[in-house]
Amino acid sequence: MTTKRIVVIPGDGIGPEITAAARPILTAAANKSGLDLEFVTCLAGGAAIDKYGEPLPQETLVAAKAADAVLLGAVGGPKWDGVAPEIRPEKALLGIRKALGLYANLRPVKVSAALTAYSPLKPEIVTGTDILIVRELTGGMYFGPKCESETIEGTERAWDTEVYSVPEVARIVRVACRAAKGRRGKITSVDKANVLASSRLWRRVATATAREEGLDIGHLYVDNCAMQLVLSPKSFDVVVTGNLFGDILSDEAAVITGSIGLLPSASLGDGTGLYEPIHGSAPDIAGQGIANPVGTILSAAMLLRHSLGAEEAAAAIEQAVEAVLAAGHRTADLYRPGMTKVSTEEMTKLILKKLQ
Ligand code: IPM
Numbered sequence: 034m035t036t037k038r039i040v041v042i043p044g045d046g047i048g049p050e051i052t053a054a055a056r057p058i059l060t061a062a063a064n065k066s067g068l069d070l071e072f073v074t075c076l077a078g079g080a081a082i083d084k085y086g087e088p089l090p091q092e093t094l095v096a097a098k099a100a101d102a103v104l105l106g107a108v109g110g111p112k113w114d115g116v117a118p119e120i121r122p123e124k125a126l127l128g129i130r131k132a133l134g135l136y137a138n139l140r141p142v143k144v145s146a147a148l149t150a151y152s153p154l155k156p157e158i159v160t161g162t163d164i165l166i167v168r169e170l171t172g173g174m175y176f177g178p179k180c181e182s183e184t185i186e187g188t189e190r191a192w193d194t195e196v197y198s199v200p201e202v203a204r205i206v207r208v209a210c211r212a213a214k215g216r217r218g219k220i221t222s223v224d225k226a227n228v229l230a231s232s233r234l235w236r237r238v239a240t241a242t243a244r245e246e247g248l249d250i251g252h253l254y255v256d257n258c259a260m261q262l263v264l265s266p267k268s269f270d271v272v273v274t275g276n277l278f279g280d281i282l283s284d285e286a287a288v289i290t291g292s293i294g295l296l297p298s299a300s301l302g303d304g305t306g307l308y309e310p311i312h313g314s315a316p317d318i319a320g321q322g323i324a325n326p327v328g329t330i331l332s333a334a335m336l337l338r339h340s341l342g343a344e345e346a347a348a349a350i351e352q353a354v355e356a357v358l359a360a361g362h363r364t365a366d367l368y369r370p371g372m373t374k375v376s377t378e379e380m381t382k383l384i385l386k387k388l389q
């Protein structure tokens with residue numbers, strides 16, 4: 034068997050529980066595809082601040098760069114609210130994305146047939162929703178020049194800058210176009226071109242890149258897109274957008290599936306890929322064994338697909354998750370009378386059993 038090395042960054046809050054849940058499932062699925070996995074655990078986020086006084090230790094970065102893939106739980110929590118801005122736990126995430134060149138963030142938003150009743154939207158609106166959000170992850174406002182505080186004529190202010198270059202837009206739109214070709218072929222670019230100069234460049238480059246890829250691209254202003262996502266989520270196939278808009282729209286899209294706890298993500302560049310659920314560290318329920326591991330387990334499926342080329346193993350995990358949900362097993366976030374309430378560990382065992 035070929036051995037692949039996976040760096041696991043459990044992080045903070047429920048991170049250690051959900052990554053521990055995903056590991057045996059990842060191993061079992063990989064083994065079936067003839068791959069052996071070696072896991073290396075590394076610290077980042079609040080856990081690293083506590084131990085080393087910094088959120089992203091060099092050794093974590095070195096290990097991540099050398100790995101075949103990285104599986105991350107979540108970082109952050111109220112415990113570190115008071116630390117200096119430059120060492121906030123979130124800096125670990127931004128730092129690792131930038132250092133690994135992970136410019137393409139894929140966030141699939143699929144409403145499971147078993148869970149349509151859990152959506153805040155009416156079943157007839159949400160049934161069949163299947164969107165892929167492609168978020169630019171290493172540019173825009175997150176990484177533009179910024180100032181935490183300056184005083185001009187006695188008035189304190191702070192600022193961030195939205196910057197996008199032609200190659201940055203072209204490469205993310207290309208990723209989105211290629212994904213669209215394997216789906217329904219529809220691609221929507223989201224910007225704020227009626228106001229922002231950076232968005233006008235974005236729109237121009239998106240149109241040209243899509244044409245090169247042989248696709249027609251639609252454009253929506255971000256405010257309109259936010260509205261259309263709840264009015265008619267089924268009208269979207271692939272959505273491509275910048276870092277900040279993608280952050281906001283992906284939370285909105287995620288919650289219409291019923292629980293943000295279900296959604297995985299892949300962050301890809303030219304080297305090692307990073308996989309993490311899109312929810313946060315949920316410090317309020319950490320350590321209780323009740324967190325929903327599905328977002329992380331589905332992230333493990335994306336890892337197999339995108340970093341290890343094990344499509345069959347990825348699909349097997351996705352089918353196992355769907356089957357367990359269809360059978361009525363629910364973690365606390367999705368529990369309703371009539372269903373079977375399960376812990377993080379029980380959910381994991383059920384999915385593992387379906388897989389074997
Ligand atoms: C996400 C998160 C992060 C982001 C935070 C934790 C820095 O919200 O991955 O969506 O804003 O990118």
Ligand code: MG
Binds near residue numbers: 280281284
């Ligand atoms: Mg977010």
